[in-house]
Amino acid sequence: MRSLLSREDWWITIFNRTGSRARAIALGGVIGVAGVGIGLGLALIGPVYMIAGLVGLLAGLYILTDLNVALYAVIVVLGLLPFGTLPFKIGLTPTLLDVALGAFFLVYLFQWMTGRRRLFQITPLHPLVVGLVLVLVMAFVLGLGHAGLRSDILRQFAEMLLNIGLALVLSDVIREEGVLRRVMVVFLVMAAATALIGIGLYLLPDATAESVLVRFAQFGYPNGGVIRYVEDNPALAERAIGVWIDPNAYGGVLAVLGAITLPLAFSRQTSRLGRWLIWGTLGLVGAALLLTYSRGALLSFGAGVVFIAVLRYRRLLWLMLAAGVLILILPVTQGYVLRMIEGFQVADLATQMRVGEITDALKLIQRYPVLGVGFAGTPTRDIYLGVANLYLTLAGNAGLVGLGTYLLTMAAYFLYGLRAWNRPGRPARFEALWLGTHAGILAALAAGVFDHYFFKLEFQPSGVLFWLVFGLGLATTRLWLKAEPDPGAAEAAAGTG
Numbered sequence: 001m002r003s004l005l006s007r008e009d010w011w012i013t014i015f016n017r018t019g020s021r022a023r024a025i026a027l028g029g030v031i032g033v034a035g036v037g038i039g040l041g042l043a044l045i046g047p048v049y050m051i052a053g054l055v056g057l058l059a060g061l062y063i064l065t066d067l068n069v070a071l072y073a074v075i076v077v078l079g080l081l082p083f084g085t086l087p088f089k090i091g092l093t094p095t096l097l098d099v100a101l102g103a104f105f106l107v108y109l110f111q112w113m114t115g116r117r118r119l120f121q122i123t124p125l126h127p128l129v130v131g132l133v134l135v136l137v138m139a140f141v142l143g144l145g146h147a148g149l150r151s152d153i154l155r156q157f158a159e160m161l162l163n164i165g166l167a168l169v170l171s172d173v174i175r176e177e178g179v180l181r182r183v184m185v186v187f188l189v190m191a192a193a194t195a196l197i198g199i200g201l202y203l204l205p206d207a208t209a210e211s212v213l214v215r216f217a218q219f220g221y222p223n224g225g226v227i228r229y230v231e232d233n234p235a236l237a238e239r240a241i242g243v244w245i246d247p248n249a250y251g252g253v254l255a256v257l258g259a260i261t262l263p264l265a266f267s268r269q270t271s272r273l274g275r276w277l278i279w280g281t282l283g284l285v286g287a288a289l290l291l292t293y294s295r296g297a298l299l300s301f302g303a304g305v306v307f308i309a310v311l312r313y314r315r316l317l318w319l320m321l322a323a324g325v326l327i328l329i330l331p332v333t334q335g336y337v338l339r340m341i342e343g344f345q346v347a348d349l350a351t352q353m354r355v356g357e358i359t360d361a362l363k364l365i366q367r368y369p370v371l372g373v374g375f376a377g378t379p380t381r382d383i384y385l386g387v388a389n390l391y392l393t394l395a396g397n398a399g400l401v402g403l404g405t406y407l408l409t410m411a412a413y414f415l416y417g418l419r420a421w422n423r424p425g426r427p428a429r430f431e432a433l434w435l436g437t438h439a440g441i442l443a444a445l446a447a448g449v450f451d452h453y454f455f456k457l458e459f460q461p462s463g464v465l466f467w468l469v470f471g472l473g474l475a476t477t478r479l480w481l482k483a484e485p486d487p488g489a490a491e492a493a494a495g496t497g
Contacts, residue, residue: 079190082461085220143374170471198242251297259304296450390448
């Protein structure tokens with residue numbers, strides 16, 4: 001027995017040594033292959049793209065280990081390179097947002113498959129959102145009967161469904177107050193970065209800013225004609241676009257970000273240092289918003305401010321009045337005032353074109369009132385898809401059924417939120433987060449009156465932002481309803497701030 005054991009020990013030793021050698025050989029092979037790959041990459045695509053690719057690979061591997069980090073990645077991409085695509089094709093060319101959202105949902109599904117996540121957290125709005133998705137899918141499928149399916153339309157429609165799905169799972173992902181607050185911090189950093197980029201590019205000489213933006217052509221951005229002007233006339237004022245391509249879309253995004261940030265700046269729950277940083281962010285967002293010369297975005301931000309003022313901080317009404325007076329009398333803002341007056345009088349070319357689009361959109365809806373014409377195209381040439389109004393766009397794509405489902409979902413969002421707002425003894429620490437997410441959605445809905453980028457297939461980033469804020473609002477309301485009552489909060493909420 002002793003000799004047998006010694007013999008077994010001998011064989012185990014031989015096995016371990018052989019295994020160690022095999023592992024060393026395999027590791028050396030991997031290092032060698034990686035070295036060859038890096039060398040070829042440096043030679044073929046250059047050091048900048050190679051380093052960026054390696055950093056992206058390492059970041060992607062890290063994102064796949066943590067669901068919260070995956071969500072942060074979605075927010076970061078949304079703020080820094082919203083329309084970016086991969087610099088190479090994989091059949092279709094996925095956007096960076098596609099990759100980030102795909103990683104987020106992949107990690108989320110892994111958590112369910114491995115048992116780390118149980119008992120899906122839902123809200124009363126989940127059935128309505130699912131119903132909206134079903135109506136959109138039905139309209140898309142029926143619309144293929146009179147317009148051929150293109151690969152880009154299919155990808156963009158799938159992205160829209162992915163965006164809406166983000167809102168459905170956020171209330172399940174954000175189960176704790178700490179997670180919600182960390183997400184909002186990343187959100188605020190993204191807002192500051194987005195505004196700062198827009199201001200920086202605006203201040204650069206046009207030729208320099210154009211050359212900077214053209215460098216992103218490798219990532220799916222336009223390779224020329226990027227700088228935008230009022231009425232597309234270089235003789236008029238330049239319009240800030242940041243990395244959002246379209247100044248109106250950029251203005252609408254800033255309006256939403258500003259509405260989210262504003263109540264946090266006034267909240268007593270924010271520390272002194274945090275308040276200064278938030279006021280700085282709000283200043284950047286406000287300045288960038290003005291530089292877009294987007295009248296609809298400015299009015300949309302005003303709608304969010306009125307919402308916040310009526311519910312909580314009444315002194316904001318006086319600040320809005322003072323800001324309005326300054327805009328009217330300051331020489332530097334007279335061009336802005338003139339454009340606003342021309343818009344209300346339908347005296348400028350852009351507004352006149354939109355009136356024509358609205359007339360054509362109403363003609364389309366009259367012909368196809370139930371489920372619209374889908375998303376692939378129109379059955380006849382005398383009607384078309386493309387009106388600068390979210391609600392008419394939705395009615396044209398999915399009919400009055402789709403529009404009604406959408407409006408019902410939005411109304412339910414605010415009614416569900418008011419359950420938490422009107423709750424006796426509601427904890428004050430959720431107040432600013434709730435006000436911000438609901439004012440942000442209201443600003444986006446107001447922007448929909450003037451443009452359609454929050455529901456336009458080609459503007460995936462705007463849709464991601466909308467449904468991200470929508471999901472954050474649902475998560476905030478759900479956590480607020482579950483939180484322990486605070487006896488002193490009711491009196492604080494009753495004040496005017």
